[in-house]
Amino acid sequence: xxxxxxxxxxNPSALERIVVGKVxxxxxxxxxxxxxxxxxxxxxxxxxxLDNIDIQYMLSTSANGANEKKPPIAVTWAESVIQxxxxxxxxxxxxxxxxxxxxxVEEALAMPDLSSRLRAIREVVRPSxxxxxxxxxQLEQCLMDDGWLDAAVLDANPLTRTGGGSSIPVTSVTTSLxxxxxxxxxxxxxxxxxxxxxxxxxxxxxxxxxxxxxxHVLDGQRDVSSLVNDTLEDSGVDQEGKEMxxxxxxxxxERFRALDEGMQEFVLTSALExxxxxxxxxxxxxxxxxxxxxxELLSPLTRDARIGKYIIDEVRTVFLxxxxxxxxxxxxxxxxxxxxxxxxxxxxxxxxxxxxxxVAQGGVVAAKLAQVLAEDPNIDPTYRNVxxxxxxxxxxxxxxVFWGSIPRPVRSRIARLGQRLGTGSVKQVYRCEFxxxxxxxxxxxxxxxxxxxxxxxxxASLEALSFSNELAPVAxxxxxxxxxEFFLFAEGEALIEFATTSISTGRFKVVDVLHNSSKVLVEQxxxxxxxxxxxxxxxxxxxxMSATKKLLAKxxxxxxxxxxxxxxxxxxxxxxxxxxxEDVNGEPGFIIFDIGxxxxxxxxxxxALLWTLSSISNVExxxxxxxxxxxxxxxxxxxSPAVEESYNTPKELRRRLENAYEEAIQPMENGELxxxxxxxxxxxxxxxxxxxxxxxxxxxxxxxxxxxISQQEDLDLELVFDPKIESFLRRNITWFEYASxxxxxxRYFL
Numbered sequence: 088x089x090x091x092x093x094x095x096x097x098n099p100s101a102l103e104r105i106v107v108g109k110v111x112x113x114x115x116x117x118x119x120x121x122x123x124x125x126x127x128x129x130x131x132x133x134x135x136x137l138d139n140i141d142i143q144y145m146l147s148t149s150a151n152g153a154n155e156k157k158p159p160i161a162v163t164w165a166e167s168v169i170q171x172x173x174x175x176x177x178x179x180x181x182x183x184x185x186x187x188x189x190x191x192v193e194e195a196l197a198m199p200d201l202s203s204r205l206r207a208i209r210e211v212v213r214p215s216x217x218x219x220x221x222x223x224x225q226l227e228q229c230l231m232d233d234g235w236l237d238a239a240v241l242d243a244n245p246l247t248r249t250g251g252g253s254s255i256p257v258t259s260v261t262t263s264l265x266x267x268x269x270x271x272x273x274x275x276x277x278x279x280x281x282x283x284x285x286x287x288x289x290x291x292x293x294x295x296x297x298x299x300x301x302x303h304v305l306d307g308q309r310d311v312s313s314l315v316n317d318t319l320e321d322s323g324v325d326q327e328g329k330e331m332x333x334x335x336x337x338x339x340x341e342r343f344r345a346l347d348e349g350m351q352e353f354v355l356t357s358a359l360e361x362x363x364x365x366x367x368x369x370x371x372x373x374x375x376x377x378x379x380x381x382x383e384l385l386s387p388l389t390r391d392a393r394i395g396k397y398i399i400d401e402v403r404t405v406f407l408x409x410x411x412x413x414x415x416x417x418x419x420x421x422x423x424x425x426x427x428x429x430x431x432x433x434x435x436x437x438x439x440x441x442x443x444x445x446v447a448q449g450g451v452v453a454a455k456l457a458q459v460l461a462e463d464p465n466i467d468p469t470y471r472n473v474x475x476x477x478x479x480x481x482x483x484x485x486x487x488v489f490w491g492s493i494p495r496p497v498r499s500r501i502a503r504l505g506q507r508l509g510t511g512s513v514k515q516v517y518r519c520e521f522x523x524x525x526x527x528x529x530x531x532x533x534x535x536x537x538x539x540x541x542x543x544x545x546x547a548s549l550e551a552l553s554f555s556n557e558l559a560p561v562a563x564x565x566x567x568x569x570x571x572e573f574f575l576f577a578e579g580e581a582l583i584e585f586a587t588t589s590i591s592t593g594r595f596k597v598v599d600v601l602h603n604s605s606k607v608l609v610e611q612x613x614x615x616x617x618x619x620x621x622x623x624x625x626x627x628x629x630x631x632m633s634a635t636k637k638l639l640a641k642x643x644x645x646x647x648x649x650x651x652x653x654x655x656x657x658x659x660x661x662x663x664x665x666x667x668x669e670d671v672n673g674e675p676g677f678i679i680f681d682i683g684x685x686x687x688x689x690x691x692x693x694x695a696l697l698w699t700l701s702s703i704s705n706v707e708x709x710x711x712x713x714x715x716x717x718x719x720x721x722x723x724x725x726x727s728p729a730v731e732e733s734y735n736t737p738k739e740l741r742r743r744l745e746n747a748y749e750e751a752i753q754p755m756e757n758g759e760l761x762x763x764x765x766x767x768x769x770x771x772x773x774x775x776x777x778x779x780x781x782x783x784x785x786x787x788x789x790x791x792x793x794x795x796i797s798q799q800e801d802l803d804l805e806l807v808f809d810p811k812i813e814s815f816l817r818r819n820i821t822w823f824e825y826a827s828x829x830x831x832x833x834r835y836f837l
Contacts, residue, residue, distance in 0.1 A: 107179040114187055120194050124210060127187045133180040161318055162328045164294060165335035172338050188212065192221070201229050205244050214247040220349045222246060223485040230486055235503045235520075241490040242498075291339060291358040298362070299383050299422035302355060304336065305343045306423070311336045359415035367411065380406065384421045387441055394438070394470075401555045408551035409449075413544065416448040443473040447481075451541050452548035454481070454512040455565050456558070483510040484539050489517055492536040497607050500527040501534075508533055509663070513541055513572040518612065529601050533680065535608040537573060545569050560775050564786065579603020582610070585682050590649045590657060594676030595642060613680040615666030622662070622802065634675070635667060640805045642677055643795050647807060650791070651697075651815045654688040658787035660794040685787070692782035694819065695719035700792070701812050703766040709752050711831040715824050717744050720781070727778040740779070747773035763809075764792050 110130055117123040175181055188211055195207035204225055212218040222244050230236050294301050300317065303309040315333045324332075343351060366376040385403060388394050406414065421441070446453045457474035466474075484492075490504060502525065505518030514535045521529040549569070552562035572578070579600045586597040602609035621627065621635045642660070649655040664681040671678060688696075698719045702712035721744060726735045751770035754760055761769060768789055774781055795808055820828075 104179045107183045111183055111187070114190075120191070120207070123187070123194075124191060124207075127184070127191060127211060130180070130184060130187070133178060133184060161332050162324060165328070165331040168335040168339060169331065172342075196225075201225060202240055202243070205240070209244070216247070216353055217350065219246045219487075220347070220353075223487055224349075226487050227485060230504070230506065235505050236486060237503055238498070238501050238522075241487065241504060244487065245491055246485075246487050291343070291354065294339075298359070298379070298418075302419070302422050305340060305351070305355070307344070311340060355419055356412075356415050359419055360411050363411040363414050377407075383418060384445075387421075387438055390438070401558060404555050405551050405558065408554040410547045413449065413547065417445050420444050420448050439469050439473045442470060446474065450544035450548055451512040451538075451569055452545050452552070452565055455568050456552070456561070481510045481512055481538075483507055484515055486517070488539050489515055489536060492539065492606070493534065494604065494606050497534075497602060497604075497609065500525045500529075505531075510538075512538075513569070514538060514575070514608075519609075529609070529611075531612045532601060533598075533610045533612055535575065535610070536606060537575070542573055545573075564775075574605060575608040576603050576605050579608050581682060581685060585657075585679075585685060588649055588655055589652065590645050590655070591679070593645075594638065594671050594674055595645055596671050596676065596678050597682070598678060598680045610680055613666045613668075613678040615668035615678055617666055618662040618677070621667045636802055636804055638667070638675065638677060639798065639802065640807065643798070643804070643807050644811075646791070646795070647811050650693070650788075651811060654690065654693045654784070655685060656688065656784050656787040656791055657682060657685045658790035658794070659685075660791070660798070662798070686784050688782060688784035691719070692723045692784055695723045695782060696784055696788050697812055697816060699770070700763070700767060700788070701809075701816055703752065703770070704763045704809055706760065707832070707835055709766075710835050711828055713748065714831075715827060717741065717748060720744055723782045724774075725780050727780050729778045743777040743779055744774070747777050747779065764796055767792060 107130075110126060114123055114126045117126060191211045192208060195204055195211070198204045198207060205222060208221050208225075209218065212221065223246070226236060226241070226244070291301070291305075297314075297317065300309060300314050304311055304314050311333060314336060315329055318332065343354065346354065363376070366373055380403065384406065385399055388402070389396075389399055406417065409417075446457050486504060486507070489507075490498065493501070500521050501519045502522035503520040505520065508516040508518055510516075514537050516533050516535045519532055519534045521527040521532060549562050549566050552558045552565070580603065582597055582600050582603075585591060586599075591597040598613050599611040600608070601611060618635070618639070622632055622639075624632060627635075642665075646657050646660060649657065659682060665677045665679045667675070668678050669675050695716070698712065698716040702708050702716035721737065721741055724740065724744070726740055726743070730739070747770055750773040751766045752761065755765075771781070771785060771789060774785075792808070798804060799806055799808075
């Protein structure tokens with residue numbers, strides 16, 4: 088008895104092994120799921136310390152160069168990873184808990200009823216990223232198969248709340264170790280967790296070599312041996328050190344590949360975020376990080392002659408000002424382009440694709456900025472096309488996240504959640520059925536909420552833009568666009584008001600708003616066919632498309648008439664904002680469910696903008712109508728407070744308007760004169776640089792022009808814009824203006 092006591096006192100792992108072995112035997116012999124679950128829950132949760140990998144130590148060691156008294160950083164990393172893996176593998180409690188949990192989850196997933204499956208999963212997997220992913224996968228599959236999810240099921244299965252970054256708890260120690268190991272990587276960029284996940288996160292986050300090459304190894308695109316050779320090239324490490332690094336990488340690779348795709352993405356993003364946080368906290372490592380940014384992010388862009396050096400400089404400035412979780416998302420996307428670092432000039436061909444993918448990871452502000460940049464005539468057409476379509480490329484948030492974002496008073500009235508109707512850069516929309524039994528007779532509705540973390544990301548991105556000399560003036564305008572869409576109450580009020588305008592009459596109708604508050608918008612379902620689908624030549628006949636095009640031309644006329652008659656500017660006529668219905672007030676028409684932002688301006692501002700648009704429509708009018716346009720603009724514009732008070736005079740305002748106008752009509756880089764649409768946008772930008780505050784409808788009119796003219800050109804529709812403006816101005820021209828036009832036309836043709 089005494090000898091046994093002494094043995095176990097000095098060998099506690101032996102006692103742990105015996106106890107855990109008996110528990111596993113009992114678990115395997117248990118006949119029912121509940122019996123196995125009770126055995127699993129009776130076993131205490133393991134507490135494994137993984138602090139043998141020191142992020143700050145590895146960063147500072149690599150940044151400060153080699154130290155004769157210390158082993159190379161790669162060997163230190165390998166030793167730490169191997170020790171961490173051994174610590175986990177020798178912890179019988181960790182292995183037993185993970186083994187039993189895996190078997191219980193497998194049995195739970197085999198249960199026929201969704202509620203039973205989810206309830207069983209929640210009992211054995213504590214709140215974590217793994218639990219969220221399991222729940223999301225089950226809910227999304229049920230929604231795909233059945234088309235609906237019961238409100239009771241969604242209420243019973245809330246997700247673990249997370250912050251804007253990847254701060255969500257995880258269950259696996261291996262994943263945590265991988266993240267920390269990656270984040271300690273010093274040379275190139277790029278607590279509630281299971282033991283295996285923690286280990287994986289910590290190991291990857293400290294990797295002392297090329298992050299992009301490590302990602303390629305983990306993704307199976309490169310072998311471990313070649314990465315070892317590249318990492319230790321010219322390092323003086325002996326064969327034993329090389330074998331140790333090889334072993335550590337193999338261990339990390341095996342554990343990474345054992346994860347499902349969602350967890351793999353989480354591990355890499357979390358590891359990169361931790362690495363960046365470590366860099367920011369270690370001044371001596373920031374030079375290495377900047378060098379990595381050049382190699383991993385900017386290198387593929389610099390090889391394309393269409394991207395100027397000033398653009399690269401602005402990208403670098405803005406990127407480094409972003410929070411670490413956004414940097415991590417963007418960098419992971421960059422390193423996953425296989426040819427991104429190729430010196431072969433053929434790889435330049437996919438640079439626009441790379442740019443589009445990187446911008447898509449930047450959040451709502453990046454999407455809005457892309458749309459603004461797409462209007463710049465000095466940007467290559469290929470890039471303008473990529474940037475201009477960014478609004479259509481948004482990753483949806485899971486149904487469970489959407490459900491949790493609906494305020495409880497509204498959520499409590501919903502009986503079922505249906506299919507996702509759309510995902511924008513700011514909000515997401517699902518079909519929902521409201522219940523009479525819950526005191527709500529709305530029936531089938533479209534429910535919109537803000538995308539998760541969109542406000543936090545927008546604030547961080549706009550702050551980052553303020554560090555750029557070139558983009559700082561645009562940041563304020565982007566802020567107005569973005570923040571204006573965050574207030575869903577105002578959007579609902581705008582829809583209600585828009586329904587009373589001349590546009591929402593006859594064959595065009597705005598949906599009814601049933602509820603609007605700051606966080607949720609509930610609309611009547613717009614039943615019909617999306618306009619993009621209705622105009623798809625692959626599925627529609629010539630006759631069907633012709634009928635839709637005629638309706639679209641009538642819609643353009645209605646939008647322009649509203650602007651000309653009452654000063655209403657509907658600036659977002661995107662095809663995705665309406666559906667075609669066979670019954671709109673008794674005949675085929677459009678149902679409009681999203682109007683973006685619209686403004687109503689006074690008569691003087693409307694006249695000034697119309698004269699400006701007409702004056703830049705062709706070369707002759709840029710001479711004959713210029714003075715009239717600037718006269719009208721001078722009456723409704725002013726200089727911003729940035730101009731000293733002594734210079735803030737009507738004469739100075741006119742001088743700056745002349746300068747802005749002159750800049751806008753200059754030939755472009757290719758020698759061609761700008762079109763009407765391009766010249767107007769260039770005028771707005773030049774006016775901003777001249778510190779001129781134009782009337783409030785100036786920028787919405789630019790979006791109106793772009794939307795109508797783009798659709799007319801793409802779909803070969805009737806040209807209505809210029810004829811309508813000209814007709815309106817002819818009816819409202821003064822005798823003095825008429826004489827001025829005649830005299831200048833005479834001089835022009837002389």
